[in-house]
Amino acid sequence: MYSNKNTDNIIEIQGLSKRYRGQFALNNVDITVPVGVTGLLGPNGSGKSTFIKTILGLVRAEKGHGTVLGMAWPRLVKKLRDKIGYLPEDDCYILGLQGVECVQMMARLSGLPTTEALRRAHEVLDFCDVGQERYRNVETYSTGMRQKLKFAQALVHDPQMIILDEPTTGLDPTQREEFLDRIHDLAHRFEKSILLSTHILHDVQHVCDQVIILVRGEVRLCDTLENLQRPTQSGVRISVIHDGLRFAESLRRDGYDVQCDSDQELRINVKGSQSLQSIWAASKRESVLIQRMDEARNSLEASFIEIVSEKKHAHT
């Protein structure tokens, strides 16, 4: 098993630019992707897919240089593809081939010998939970099955880095959780570095260690998920059984800054002299049962919207 523990960053690229018909899809981007699972976020048309395709050399960058997995990029981009597994966003398959043949072909394209490619194809199809359907032609697969097949194709050559572009699209909730568990497993047990491009923030929160937000071809944020979710001011998040609004009113009268997310969910900013004891006292006084009390965290969704709208305002 190889490890990328001794390199801190899997991608280090400076000055990356790409234009389509005069419009910048990527505008002088300096990007650093550390080892681990990285979420690549951004609104539609922000340049996520262009960035991924540029890394793989599928789209030629106008400017930019750096290293990917310690190899000179873009000079060695073809060699790099042996070390990268790519799950494309598009629904893509080879007409007429069975699932297992498709995965075997991808392994052979990555240089595995024919027999070994077939053995490996069965192994990763088992891992991706593709059962006997592997013997069916791929054009008969459901969307969810195709996602699993694409994942198997991305893994079959045991890449060091895996790029997943919208991987959970078309999966039912159970399959999605299982899929995210597999990503987690690959990252933490097998030390794969994963770049996950998605619109589903829940997926990012579930598996990612760090987040990069691209807006209009520029990197707006690159930070760890922990930092991003760290509260800007100390506070607590409270779940109550009922009468949350009445309880909020009572706390406001005591001088607390309270925000109600719903009748059961409250966020309370705790200032210097205020204490949690007085919140418990207020609940006893108002006969409101507190079900749970946690440290308040920023939501990823709120941060994402804030960053994206900041940029919009800047442009307008």
Added chain:
Amino acid sequence: MPILDLGYRPWTGARSGEWWRWSVVARTGISLVWRGTWVKRILLFATIPALITMFGVGVFEQGTRDESYRIAFNRFLMERNREMGPRGRMSEVKELIVDPSSQRHFGWSNMLLWYFRYPQAFWIVVIIGLVAPRLISYDLRSRGYLLYLSRPLSPAGYVFGKACILFFLLAMITTIPALAIYAGGLLLSNDYGSLLQTWDLPFRILLATAVLVLPTSAVALAFSSLTQESRFAAFAWFATWVVGWVTYLVLTGSAMLNESDVNELHRRWLLISPYHVLGHLQQEIFGLIPEQEHMIGPWIVSGLATVIGFYVAHWRVARMLKV
């Protein structure tokens, strides 16, 4: 969960070089094409002309020893060369009637040209029309090209891999049977001198195959890459041959009624018809055209078709990668 599921396991092993990855495209394509019943039937039918030609060579060789066998091939050669008018080689035919063994090269070349020019040209058009339209258009429709090109494979390697599928099929119905005919001729000749007389024919067969295969594959792949609907590509392919052939016949036929010079008409309208262009080139390759009839035009057209065809296919595949 499968009972043998071992979870994810890393893989370590030696990988093949990057330069041969196109062969995976070719091998996968050939295995897919091989599943088609009609392709197998056509390949079977295409062996019949080879057997006939082999029989012809056998009769020729028998004619070198027994005069009564000469009638059959004499008539064949007379008719073939009379059809060509001034381009025919009647003097060699007359010599051959007297002493066939001295004109073995000429006799075999005529039979091989017949084999390439008539039955195999037809089968080539049919088999390419059946196979080639799907080769790239299916990948464009299902976005399969993304899977291929996300591995160490360039668009050029991808197109070359696809072209190799056609090269393989066309070799199965042209090169291999033609070489078998030649080998059969050597075995049937009972004369060591036949090898010295005809040693260049295998090379001419290879060159004739290349001239036939390269432009046809390139044009067929270009058609396939221009659309996601394989039926449009198939239509364009057959239309190119039929329209060119019919136009040539109409233009030369109507002028012949006015008793114009056939050879002049052939030269003037040759480039309109792909079938006649390739036929002319093969005639040149087998050395069956008099010096004064050599033309540069068909070589240029054939070369341009090859270059432009492959360029269009490559350009379309590379262009599809843009987001």
